[in-house]
Amino acid sequence: MAKAPTVYDVAERSGVSIATVSRVLRSPAAVREHTRERVLAAVTELGYVPSAAARGLAARRTNVIGLFFPGHDETVPDQPVDSARGDTVPIVDDDSDTSSDTENLYFDEVLRGAEIEAWRRGFALMVAAGRGSSREALVTDIAGRVDGLAVLARTVPDELLAYVARRIPVVILAGAQREDAFDHVSASNGPGMRTLANYVLQGHGVRDVVYIAGPTDSPDDAERLAGFRDALADSGLAEHSVRILRSDFTRDGGRATAARILAADRPRAILCSNDETALGVLDVLEQRGIRVPEDVLVTGFDGITAGRHSRPRLTTVHQPMVELGRAAVHAITARLDDPTLDPQAFTLPVEVVLRESCPRV
Structure with a gap:
């Protein structure tokens, strides 16, 4: 088996330093476009795959941010997957299904913003959805796998969040600002x-x-x-x-x-x-x-x-749902960079949008 390419090989091929290669892979938006393209071309040509485990050991980080939305998947039916069948089965759409095709769109938009900001800052995003009594166990589990965690207000007991916040940054999404030790991101x-x-x-x-x-x-x-x-x-x-x-x-x-x-x-x-x-x-x-x-x-x-x-x-x-997700990731990374920061509260502005259902007077 051929020797796997290393970061040194990528640096030599692209004519940049190892530090520049690392910045391109972790924070691509922070590197000039022509340099970024040259490094990424070398990565592709060599087939280089960075080791997240190695980076995590070196930096004592996972480079993963967690997002916990309890009940986000509750509209997805629990159906077994039958791998033995590959049939295409016709169904009749009789328009009798009154379920919403817009379920969880709020969460989808917040998630999109978090993904954008996490990628921009060189992090991966881990999303978890918990139901009922599984929530607390899931929060504890995901907290052990990420560098910071964003949760929806009132969905996790404060005592558990305080325990988690002793090890990683915790950001509360939505809801009124409170006098606590957590960072808060909400809309007006x-x-x-x-x-x-x-x-x-x-x-x-x-x-x-x-x-x-x-x-x-x-x-x-x-x-x-x-x-x-x-x-x-x-x-x-x-x-x-x-x-x-x-x-x-x-x-x-x-x-x-x-x-x-x-x-x-x-x-x-x-x-x-x-x-x-x-x-x-x-x-x-x-x-x-x-x-x-x-x-x-x-x-x-x-x-x-x-x-x-x-x-x-x-x-x-x-309300700026995408920006809420971005702000949550920003708050986490800011606290990773400086754990001594006082608790931060970000309230994003909203806009009244007049359309035909209640038009301009």
């Missing part, structure tokens, strides 16, 4: 919802409104609901004068809640705590021949792509 949920709700209540002069909140354990929903309540106060409306219902942040949940709303008096506006809920509301209104926005105004929150293609297009608050 409360002010964003307050601005949007004020536009509906004051800009459109609506008083008959229903607000569909999310699940009580959502780290973002409490802030959005607080923003809505602030808007009620801004407009001089008592909270008991409007209906506040809860759903589960899914499109199916939005459909079910819309049916409950329409079983009583039809409101002039339905404000939703996330886009998927709002898309479910739009589904039901269309099925019943209720016009949006002429009969009912509908708004969401998040800014997922599906809202740009709904009928009508969805008015929403766009």
